[in-house]
Amino acid sequence: MNEQNILEIKDLSVIYKTDLETVKAVNGINIAIKKKSTFGLVGETGAGKTTTARSIIRLLPKVGHVTGGSIEFEGQNLLDLPEDEMRTYRGNKIAMVFQDPMTSLNPVMSVGDQIAETIKIHNPHLSKEDVEKRVEDTLAMVGILPSRKIDYPHQFSGGMKQRVIIAIALACEPDLLIADEPTTALDVTIQAQVLMMIKDLRDRLGTSMLMITHDLGIVAKICDDVGVMYAGEIVESGTVQDIFEGKNHHPYTEGLFGSIPDLKATAKRPQAIPGLMPDPTNLPEGCVFVERCKYAMDICRKEHPQLSVSGTHKLCCHLFDENGNRKEANHG
Amino acid sequence: MYRYIVKRILFLIPTILGVAFIIYFVLNLTPGNPGRSILGANASQEAVDQLNEELGYNDPLLVKYVNYMKKLVLEGDFGTSYFTKQPVMNEVLPRFWVTLQLSIIGIIISTLVGVPLGMLTAVKQYSAWDYIPSILAFLLAAIPSFVLGMVLLLVFSLKLNLLPSYGLDTWDAYIMPSLCMAIPITAFNVRFTKSSMLESIRADYIDTARAKGATERTVIWKHALKNALLPVITNIGLNMGGLIMGAVVSERLFSVPGIGALIVDRINYKDEPVIIAGTIVISITFTIIMLIVDIIYAYVDPRIKAKYTRIKG
Numbered sequence: 220m221n222e223q224n225i226l227e228i229k230d231l232s233v234i235y236k237t238d239l240e241t242v243k244a245v246n247g248i249n250i251a252i253k254k255k256s257t258f259g260l261v262g263e264t265g266a267g268k269t270t271t272a273r274s275i276i277r278l279l280p281k282v283g284h285v286t287g288g289s290i291e292f293e294g295q296n297l298l299d300l301p302e303d304e305m306r307t308y309r310g311n312k313i314a315m316v317f318q319d320p321m322t323s324l325n326p327v328m329s330v331g332d333q334i335a336e337t338i339k340i341h342n343p344h345l346s347k348e349d350v351e352k353r354v355e356d357t358l359a360m361v362g363i364l365p366s367r368k369i370d371y372p373h374q375f376s377g378g379m380k381q382r383v384i385i386a387i388a389l390a391c392e393p394d395l396l397i398a399d400e401p402t403t404a405l406d407v408t409i410q411a412q413v414l415m416m417i418k419d420l421r422d423r424l425g426t427s428m429l430m431i432t433h434d435l436g437i438v439a440k441i442c443d444d445v446g447v448m449y450a451g452e453i454v455e456s457g458t459v460q461d462i463f464e465g466k467n468h469h470p471y472t473e474g475l476f477g478s479i480p481d482l483k484a485t486a487k488r489p490q491a492i493p494g495l496m497p498d499p500t501n502l503p504e505g506c507v508f509v510e511r512c513k514y515a516m517d518i519c520r521k522e523h524p525q526l527s528v529s530g531t532h533k534l535c536c537h538l539f540d541e542n543g544n545r546k547e548a549n550h551g
Numbered sequence: 552m553y554r555y556i557v558k559r560i561l562f563l564i565p566t567i568l569g570v571a572f573i574i575y576f577v578l579n580l581t582p583g584n585p586g587r588s589i590l591g592a593n594a595s596q597e598a599v600d601q602l603n604e605e606l607g608y609n610d611p612l613l614v615k616y617v618n619y620m621k622k623l624v625l626e627g628d629f630g631t632s633y634f635t636k637q638p639v640m641n642e643v644l645p646r647f648w649v650t651l652q653l654s655i656i657g658i659i660i661s662t663l664v665g666v667p668l669g670m671l672t673a674v675k676q677y678s679a680w681d682y683i684p685s686i687l688a689f690l691l692a693a694i695p696s697f698v699l700g701m702v703l704l705l706v707f708s709l710k711l712n713l714l715p716s717y718g719l720d721t722w723d724a725y726i727m728p729s730l731c732m733a734i735p736i737t738a739f740n741v742r743f744t745k746s747s748m749l750e751s752i753r754a755d756y757i758d759t760a761r762a763k764g765a766t767e768r769t770v771i772w773k774h775a776l777k778n779a780l781l782p783v784i785t786n787i788g789l790n791m792g793g794l795i796m797g798a799v800v801s802e803r804l805f806s807v808p809g810i811g812a813l814i815v816d817r818i819n820y821k822d823e824p825v826i827i828a829g830t831i832v833i834s835i836t837f838t839i840i841m842l843i844v845d846i847i848y849a850y851v852d853p854r855i856k857a858k859y860t861r862i863k864g
Contacts, residue, residue, distance in 0.1 A: 278761050303766075310764035317762075322755040327777050327852055337763040371853040387763065 220291050225395055225427045226252040226275070231288035233270050233279065233451075240500045244270040246451040247288065250429075252395070252444070257421065257428040259442030259459075261435060261475065265496055267451040268431045269318075272397045275429070276315050277305050292395065311341040314388035315397040319404045320381035324372040330383045331368025334358065337390045353390065361386040361416065378409035382416070389420060396421070397429045402437070414441065435479060439463060444531075447472050450496050450507040457532035467543060469534045470512045506537065514538055552849065555859045559842050563835060568620065570834045574827045575616050581821075584608060585633040588820040606633045608821070619827065629831075630824030634817065639828040643810065647832050649719065650802070650809035654794040656725060657732035662787055665737040669744025670779070673752060674771060684741055691738035696797075700731040700804040717806035728805040732798060736790050744783050751779040781852055788844030792837040 220227050233245040245267040252258040260268050273279050275290055277297060290297045292313065297305065309315075317323045325333060334354045338345065345353075355365035361382040372380055381401060388396060401417065402410040418441045421428055430442055438445055439459060446456040447469065455462070455469040462472065474492035494511035497503055503510070509519040516537060524535050529543030540546050586602035587594070603609050610618070622628045629639045668688070672681040691699075707727060708716035715724045751757070752775050760774045799811025810829050817825045849856040 276762060278758060306764045306766065308764070309762055315762040317755060317758060319755055323759045325756040325760070325774050325778070326854060327781075328774075329853075333759075336760070336765065340764045371857075373854045373857065384759065387759065 220294050221251065223253050224251045225254045225293060226250070226429070227289075227291045228271070228275070229289050229291070231271070231274060231290060232286045233267070233274050234284055234286050235280070235282045236284060237282050242499045243502055244283070244451055244499060245274070246502070248446075248448070248451070248453045250446055250453065250456075252427055252429060255425050255427055256443040257430055257441055259430045259432060259438040259445045260448055261432060261438055261445060262448035263433055263496065265499070266448040268448055269399055270451075271448075272315065272399050272429065272431055275395075275397060276309055276313055277302075278309075278315075307341070310337045310388075310393070311391045312393055313395045313397065314391070314393040316381075316384055316388045316399065316401045318400045320377055320384055321404065323384050324380055326372055329369050329371055330375070330386075331358075334368070334383070334387050334390050337387055341391050357386045357390045358383075360389070360420065376409075377405055378413055381405060381409075381413050385413075385417065385420070389424065389426070392424055393426060395427045395429065397431070399431045400433070401430075402434075403432075417441070435475060447475065450502065451499065452507055452535065454508065454536070455532075455534040457530075457534075461530075461532035465532055467529075467532075467534070467539060467545060469508075469536050470514055470538070471508050472534075474511070506535075552846075552856070552859050556842065556846070559838070559845070563838055566834055566838060567831050570830055571620065571623075571827050572616055574830055575612055575619075575823065578818075578821060578823055578826065579612050583819075583821055585821045585823075589634060608633070608823075615823070619824070629828040632817075632822055632825050634820045634822045634825070639824045642813065642825060643828050643832055646808055646810040646813045647829070647836075649807060650795055650798045650811060651836070653725065653729050653732060653798060653801070653807065653809065654791060656729040657736065657794050658787065658791050660729065660733040661737040661740050661790065664733075665740025666744050666780075666783060668737075669741040669783075670748050670776070672741065672745045673748035673779075676749065685745065688738040688741035691734055692742065694735070696731055696735050696800050697804060699734055700727070700801055703727050703731055704804065719807055724805075728801045728807050731801045731804065732794055736794065740783070740786070740790070743786050744779070747782050748775065748779040751775045754778065777851065781848065784847055784851065785844055788840050791840050795833055795836060 228248060228250040230247050230249060231245055232243070232247050235242040235244055248267075248271065250258060250260070250271070260271065262268050270279070270283065273283070274285055275292075275297065279285070285298055288298075292308070297308065300308070324330065331351075331354050334357055335350050338350050338353050342350075354368055358365045358368055363379060363382055363386070372383070375383060381404075385401070398417065402413050405413060414437060420426070421441075430437065432438060442459055444456070444458055445462045446453045447462070448454070449471050455472050457465070462468075468476075471492070474490070477490040478492060480489045492511055497507055497510060503520070504523070505521050506512070506519045506524050509515050512519065518537050522537070524537045525541060527534050527536070527539040527541055527543040532543060534543065538545060584599070584603050585606055585608055586599035590599055590602060607615065607618070619630060622630065629643070631637065632639050632642060635642065668684045672684050675681050704716055704727065707714045714727050715721060718724055719728075752771070754775075756778075757770055757774055760770045765773075796811070798809050799815055801807070802809035802812040803815070810833065814826055814829045845855075845859075849859055
């Protein structure tokens, strides 16, 4: 494992297996998150982003199984840990912020108690006063009056609830914060506030972060590296510069950028990517994006594309050779 | 909160007025009269008419109602039984006490057995710990209580000769009537608690708790249980009301002198004061039980408590 990385996911595959069907949610992905940097995982709903995040913290639903690969955190493969050791990581070294602040807090516990719980689990010898002190500090850190610790979740607005959830996640100053669409459920002005706060705290605490989102604007603002996920695969990855400024892109990434409304363009509608994601119980043999790709070729249907690498920029498409150069002859 | 409680207790007044009126109205629609029932089929029509007149049975509906309520409000008098000529409360209260005892035993059994079993089936979903209690609960909930009571009688009194088949003279006589009342509700509790628990186990805040590094035991007992119990508490309150009102089947089967059996008996005699007083006592109990449930609810759920304290007057 590379010393500079805090987390390395190698060849991870996850399935959801029920009596009726097997859903291939994540298919052999590779992600490396550098220390004190933020990795943005982008993709549409159902691409496997949340599954990836839940595999890291090992909180997949009962039907979810990791079928291959490794998740190394600071040199330790998390998938090998027994459950009780895994618990010492959760909330302590790796914390997670969930998508929906409205339902992610326990409605019958005061927010102070909910923050204190994390602190107590990972610092069992702390005195009651010290725990309370840390709860108050943590609340102040996310911009909530410490005196509100006795209040219950229903007394907070959506944005404030998400702040409380972030406070829970950061209470033990984790090394890695997984944020699963932390602002999706909030309205736009609050989104910006919460996002800036996350960015601020990340910089102040030196936390590495995995930011899951379908919003490219968020990626541009706070991520260092990006992975574009589609049907359980990372089809393109690289630094923010590679993705936002480079000229070679996976057709899906192109489509994602095309679907953002452009303020400067003259009255053109944003271009949606036609079609739907392939059925994850029955993935195509070749490229997973072939059905929606405007450049689709014969080979795309038959053969899964190889990885093209140029520097930090990686993509997975038959349009490009293994060095990331466009294969001119083949299409048209 | 206190204002809320006072408000709820004051709400008893229209409840009692309404209940009494409905009972008078319904009794007025049904055939028969107390004079004939008391004197028997061989009595002369004159004697029957005279008795009805003496009892005040022949007065118009509204006059009877207003007179009754006047006496009740001004003198606290629930009336005199047409049939026994006793003040009705002398009959109603001891009978009510019997039913209340049976219901309390029933509710304790059904809660202590049903709720933990329901939790077990939810926590161990898709295992034998789930399937066996769930199927059993399904079967028992489907059996009508009079069938269940007769089976109990047949097995424990007739075949095994273990338990007395009637009355409430010894402590073991309480077993079968209260079981007969408790078993269907226990079965219902299992199913209800299971679905409530399953719902809260899948809630997002459970994921949050797990992501904190909490042990599975903390997650279930501290986070899931408290939330799952909220609807269960309401359900237990409703059960208690249902038990008191539905006790008549069990009371009849096991010849227990409860209030349900009393009211049903006196309907034959059109003994209006007893029927009305009995019903009023049951409605008051029901209201008080629901009030207690609400108070417990507010204690457990801060959202409800906030709502009550916000209500003014």
